[in-house]
Amino acid sequence: MKIAILSNGPGNYSTKRLKEEALKRGHEVDIIKYRDCYASIEKNSPTVSYRGEDLGKYDAIIPRISANMTRYGTAIVRQLEMQGVYTISSSLAINRSRDKLRSMQILAKAGVGIPKTVFSRNSADIDDLIDKLGGTPVIIKLARGTHGNGVVLAETKKAAKSVLQAFYLTNEDGTNILIQEFIKESAGTDIRAFVVGGRVVASMKRQSLDDDFRSNLHKGGQGTVVKLTLEERKMAVRAAKAMGLNVAGVDLMRSEQGPLILEVNASPGFGIETVTKRNVALPIIEYIELNAKRRNKKDKVGA
Ligand SMILES: Nc1ncnc2c1ncn2[C@@H]1O[C@H](COP(=O)(O)OP(=O)(O)O)[C@@H](O)[C@H]1O
Ligand SMILES: [Mg+2]
Numbered sequence: 001m002k003i004a005i006l007s008n009g010p011g012n013y014s015t016k017r018l019k020e021e022a023l024k025r026g027h028e029v030d031i032i033k034y035r036d037c038y039a040s041i042e043k044n045s046p047t048v049s050y051r052g053e054d055l056g057k058y059d060a061i062i063p064r065i066s067a068n069m070t071r072y073g074t075a076i077v078r079q080l081e082m083q084g085v086y087t088i089s090s091s092l093a094i095n096r097s098r099d100k101l102r103s104m105q106i107l108a109k110a111g112v113g114i115p116k117t118v119f120s121r122n123s124a125d126i127d128d129l130i131d132k133l134g135g136t137p138v139i140i141k142l143a144r145g146t147h148g149n150g151v152v153l154a155e156t157k158k159a160a161k162s163v164l165q166a167f168y169l170t171n172e173d174g175t176n177i178l179i180q181e182f183i184k185e186s187a188g189t190d191i192r193a194f195v196v197g198g199r200v201v202a203s204m205k206r207q208s209l210d211d212d213f214r215s216n217l218h219k220g221g222q223g224t225v226v227k228l229t230l231e232e233r234k235m236a237v238r239a240a241k242a243m244g245l246n247v248a249g250v251d252l253m254r255s256e257q258g259p260l261i262l263e264v265n266a267s268p269g270f271g272i273e274t275v276t277k278r279n280v281a282l283p284i285i286e287y288i289e290l291n292a293k294r295r296n297k298k299d300k301v302g303a
Contacts, residue, residue, distance in 0.1 A: 001027045001292060002057060003285075006034040006077065007064040014270035017281040018062055025285050030058075035069060039079045046082040060086045060292040062284065063094060064267045067146040070098045086292040088284065089266055092299050093244035097266040101143040101176045103243065106303045110242035112235060113260045115139070115253075116181040123164040130157055133181045140164060143176040148216035153182060183260060186253045187213045190262060191226055193236035193250045194272050194280050197287040200236055202278035203228050223275035232259045239264050244301045246291075247284055 003022050007015040010031045022029045037050045048055045055061075061080055065073030078091035096102055104117050118129045130138055140163050142150035154160035160179070167177050188208040193200045205226035206215040215221040228236070232252060239261045240248035249268025252259045273280055 001059040001289070003027050003029050003288065004032045004055060004058045004061045005029065005064060006032050006037075006061055006073065008033050008035050008066060008069070009064075012064075014267075014281075015064060017270050017273065018064075018284065021279070021281040021285045025289070027285070032061075034063075034065065034073050034076045037076045039076060041079070046079050048076055048079045048083065055080060056083045056085060058085055060088065060288045062288070063087060063089050063091075065094055066267065067098060067144075070095065086288070086294075088246050088288055088291075090244060090299060093301075094266040096301070096303075097243055097245065097248075097264050099143050099176070100141060100145070100263060101178055102303065103264060104178065106242055106301060107239055107261055107264070109303065110238060112239045112242060113258055115183055115255075115260050115262070118179050119176055120179075121168070123161055123168060126161050126164060127157060129179055130160060133179065136160065137182040137184070139180040139182050140167065141178050141180065142167065142171075143178060147218035148212075148214040151214055153213050182213075183253045183255045185255050188215055189253075190215045191228070191232070191252050191254070192223070192268070192272060193228060193232070193252065194268055194278075195236055195240040195245075195248045195250055196280065196283040197246055197291075198237055198241065199283070200228060200233050201280050201283045202272050202276045203236075204272050204275045217269070217271060223272065225276050229259075235259050235261065242301070244299055246287060 005015055005018050019029045032050050037048050040047045063077045074091040074095050104114055107114050116133050118132055137155045138160055140152045140154055152163050154163050191205050194202040203226055204223040206221040206223050208215045208221045236250040239250045243264045249265035251262040
C-alpha cells in the first residue's frame with residue numbers, strides 16, 4: 001500500500017517508528033508535512049497537494065496532527081477524506097479530542113467514568129459550582145490546554161475564584177474552562193493506555209518527580225510499566241471508541257470510585273515504547289492493512 005504519515009516532524013520518534021514498521025511490512029511510505037500542504041476546493045473535485053503532487057494517490061494516511069496546528073491539520077485531513085482517502089483517525093474525531101469539555105460530554109454520555117466536572121462562564125457562580133463538586137480543592141483547566149499547561153490546582157474557594165477570573169480575562173477566543181473534583185488519591189500519578197483498534201497495546205504509569213500534582217512527561221514525569229485491571233482495560237477501550245478514535249492515548253486515574261478517564265489523545269506519543277518495550281507502531285500498520293480497503297466509516301458519535 002501507499003501510506004502517507006502526516007507529520008510536521010519527520011525526525012520525531014513516533015514518525016520514524018511508523019515509517020520503519022510500514023516499510024518492514026512492504027508498504028511505500030512518505031512523510032508529508034501537512035503545514036506545507038495546500039488544498040483546492042472546487043465543485044466535485046477536492047484535492048490536496050504537497051510539493052506539486054496530488055495526495056489522492058495514497059491508500060491510507062496516518063495523521064499526527066499537533067495540538068498547535070489542529071485547525072489547519074484537520075482541514076487537510078478532512079479534504080483528503082472527501083477525496084476518498086482512508087484515514088486511521090478522522091478529522092472530526094481529532095478535532096473533538098482537542099476540546100476537553102466536548103470530550104468529557106461525549107465520555108459521560110457513553111457511560112465512561114470521569115471526574116465530576118462543571119463549567120460556567122461566570123465566576124459569580126463559583127461557590128455553587130464548587131459545592132456541586134463536593135468542595136475544595138478543585139482542578140481548573142482550559143479546555144484546549146496540553147502537556148499539563150493550563151491545569152491548575154486551587155486549594156480554596158478564594159484561590160479558585162481568582163484563577164477563574166484570570167482565565168476568563170486572558171481568554172478572548174472563548175476557550176471553555178472546566179472545573180473538576182480533585183482526585184487526591186492519585187495526585188501526581190496517572191495511567192496512559194495506548195489503544196489501537198479496540199485493544200490496549202501498551203500501558204504505563206506516570207509519576208511526577210517533584211511534588212507536582214501533574215504527571216505529564218512534558219512536566220518531568222517518569223513512566224513505568226503498569227498492568228491494567230480488566231475494568232481499566234475495558235474503560236480505556238470504551239473511551240477510545242466513544243471518541244471515534246482507532247488510535248488513542250487514554251489517560252486515566254485510579255480513584256476510590258474506580259478508574260476515571262482524564263482525557264483521550266488523538267496523536268499519542270510513542271515514548272511508551274521505550275518505557276514498556278512494547279511495539280505500538282506495528283499494530284497501527286496492521287490495523288490499516290485490515291481496514292484501509294473499506295470506506296471511511298460514518299461517524300456515529302453524535303456530539
Ligand atoms: N481532576 C484531577 N484530579 C487530580 N489530578 C488531575 C486532575 N486532572 C488532571 N490532573 C493531573 O494533571 C495532569 C494534566 O491534566 P490533563 O487533563 O491530562 O491535561 P493535559 O492535556 O494538559 O495533559 C494529569 O495527567 C494529572 O496528573
Ligand atoms: Mg494529559
